[in-house]
Amino acid sequence: MDEFSAAASLAFTLLAKADPTLVDIVLRSLRVSLSALAIAGSIGLLLAALLTVTRFTGRTLLIIGINAAMGLPPVVVGLAVYLLLSRAGPLGDWGLLFSPTAMVIAQVVLLTPLICGLARQTLEDAWREYGELFASLGLNHFRALCTLLVETRYSLLTTLLAGFGRAISEVGAVLIVGGNIAHVTRVMTTTIAMETSRGNLALALALGFILILLALIINAGVFITREIAQRQGG
Amino acid sequence: MARESILPLRCEGLSFRVGDLTLLQEVSFTLGQTGVTAVLGPNGAGKTLLLKLCHGLLAPSAGHLQWRYRPADLRMRQAMVFQKPILLRRSVAANIEYVLRVRGMSRAESDARTHEMLRLTGLAEFAARPARALSGGEQQRLALARAWATAPDVLFLDEPGANLDPAAARAVEELICTIAASGTKVVLATHDLAQARRTAQDVLFLHRGRLRAAGAATDFFASPPDETAAAFLRGELYW
Numbered sequence: 001m002d003e004f005s006a007a008a009s010l011a012f013t014l015l016a017k018a019d020p021t022l023v024d025i026v027l028r029s030l031r032v033s034l035s036a037l038a039i040a041g042s043i044g045l046l047l048a049a050l051l052t053v054t055r056f057t058g059r060t061l062l063i064i065g066i067n068a069a070m071g072l073p074p075v076v077v078g079l080a081v082y083l084l085l086s087r088a089g090p091l092g093d094w095g096l097l098f099s100p101t102a103m104v105i106a107q108v109v110l111l112t113p114l115i116c117g118l119a120r121q122t123l124e125d126a127w128r129e130y131g132e133l134f135a136s137l138g139l140n141h142f143r144a145l146c147t148l149l150v151e152t153r154y155s156l157l158t159t160l161l162a163g164f165g166r167a168i169s170e171v172g173a174v175l176i177v178g179g180n181i182a183h184v185t186r187v188m189t190t191t192i193a194m195e196t197s198r199g200n201l202a203l204a205l206a207l208g209f210i211l212i213l214l215a216l217i218i219n220a221g222v223f224i225t226r227e228i229a230q231r232q233g234g
Numbered sequence: 235m236a237r238e239s240i241l242p243l244r245c246e247g248l249s250f251r252v253g254d255l256t257l258l259q260e261v262s263f264t265l266g267q268t269g270v271t272a273v274l275g276p277n278g279a280g281k282t283l284l285l286k287l288c289h290g291l292l293a294p295s296a297g298h299l300q301w302r303y304r305p306a307d308l309r310m311r312q313a314m315v316f317q318k319p320i321l322l323r324r325s326v327a328a329n330i331e332y333v334l335r336v337r338g339m340s341r342a343e344s345d346a347r348t349h350e351m352l353r354l355t356g357l358a359e360f361a362a363r364p365a366r367a368l369s370g371g372e373q374q375r376l377a378l379a380r381a382w383a384t385a386p387d388v389l390f391l392d393e394p395g396a397n398l399d400p401a402a403a404r405a406v407e408e409l410i411c412t413i414a415a416s417g418t419k420v421v422l423a424t425h426d427l428a429q430a431r432r433t434a435q436d437v438l439f440l441h442r443g444r445l446r447a448a449g450a451a452t453d454f455f456a457s458p459p460d461e462t463a464a465a466f467l468r469g470e471l472y473w
């Protein structure tokens with residue numbers, strides 16, 4: 001217990017004086033996960049939109065595949081991306097292994113199905129609801145989709161927040177493909193895992209607080225989004 | 235309005251089947267350019283299906299529809315108010331503005347038109363409210379205002395009187411007459427006989443997917459041409 005309180009007070013000191021190592025790690029975490037969110041969000045939403053308005057052979061199979069991939073274990077994704085990017089792998093020539101880019105790639109693989117799966121469900125429900133109105137107004141698919149995206153903006157935003165939450169708190173994939181190299185690929189979750197196993201609790205705790213804080217902020221974001229949506233009659 | 239109406243619409247032998255169910259069978263009639271035509275019939279007679287076929291939301295299994303001519307924007311010359319209003323998750327005014335903007339109207343024009351529509355449907359004080367928070371009757375009036383805002387050649391109304399209190403029902407009937415007087419053809423599906431009597435010049439009477447009577451409203455109500463129609467008027471015809 002003594003050890004814990006000592007670590008906690010040291011953690012607060014680190015936070016209070018914005019320790020450079022700490023800041024470096026937090027910023028890298030945010031950079032990696034926000035990049036992954038931007039890419040996975042774009043691909044996921046676009047794919048979801050296409051799956052909503054088009055019918056082609058293999059569509060159902062694709063949807064089943066995406067839904068199944070929504071809960072991929074991060075370590076498995078990490079392993080797959082590792083094999084892809086390792087020297088002997090098909091993309092080995094790119095020399096990306098153990099770089100932040102590799103971590104972004106792994107998180108994109110992790111997030112895209114999650115975002116696409118949730119967004120498709122949202123869009124498809126809305127499509128069923130509005131389809132006749134759009135047809136009656138003589139809208140083309142593009143126009144109808146744009147309206148659909150606007151109509152469901154709050155649900156989609158919630159989906160993106162959920163995706164970010166998954167990325168920022170994930171440790172398995174970034175550890176495998178990033179390698180937890182100091183000042184290069186070290187992020188919050190990998191640092192917590194490492195420092196804890198070394199018995200170096202202060203930094204781990206400080207990062208833990210920040211992660212929890214981020215989780216709270218994301219949840220508040222989801223909550224506020226819902227509130228606004230409800231006020232607008234969503 | 236200088237542009238020419240797409241009406242009259244001639245429907246010949248329209249049938250609509252789902253699987254081996256025949257929901258509409260060989261329905262033939264002509265919709266004139268003006269006035270109000272009531273589509274009457276008990277629940278499940280096929281009124282909604284007939285409106286959707288005319289509007290082009292459903293394709294007939296047999297038969298064909300012949301508009302006077304077919305402009306590229308045929309669908310945009312028509313409007314439909316659904317039995318259950320489909321409103322966008324935005325304000326009352328924004329719902330109307332949306333359809334006007336889709337039609338390419340400028341912001342200033344659409345603002346003016348929106349306010350006129352809201353005033354005519356008694357919704358002016360609700361302009362800024364979320365559309366989906368309106369009561370059932372208010373939602374129906376909004377859907378009507380939105381459909382009429384585009385000044386269509388023909389307006390299909392599916393049970394616009396349901397959910398309305400007596401005063402609102404009256405107001406909507408007056409509105410229907412105003413719309414018809416403005417040159418828009420109104421096709422009104424309803425099982426409210428009083429409403430049809432007060433608004434319609436022509437009647438199409440459906441029963442179990444068949445057109446049992448078609449003609450002038452006064453004749454239809456004075457001497458129903460068909461036994462099922464007579465029973466319907468006496469309130470004795472069930473589905």
Ligand SMILES: Nc1ncnc2c1ncn2[C@@H]1O[C@H](COP(=O)(O)OP(=O)(O)OP(=O)(O)O)[C@@H](O)[C@H]1O
Nearest residue numbers: 252257275276277278279280281282283284317425
């Ligand atoms: N897609 C469908 N599949 C099977 N049956 C259908 C389908 N659509 C409509 N029906 C049936 O067709 C019949 C006519 O439906 P419709 O909605 O046109 O009735 P309606 O005259 O509008 O009735 P109401 O007054 O209750 O609105 C009903 O019995 C309905 O159950």
Ligand SMILES: [Mg+2]
Nearest residue numbers: 281282317392
């Ligand atoms: Mg109906």
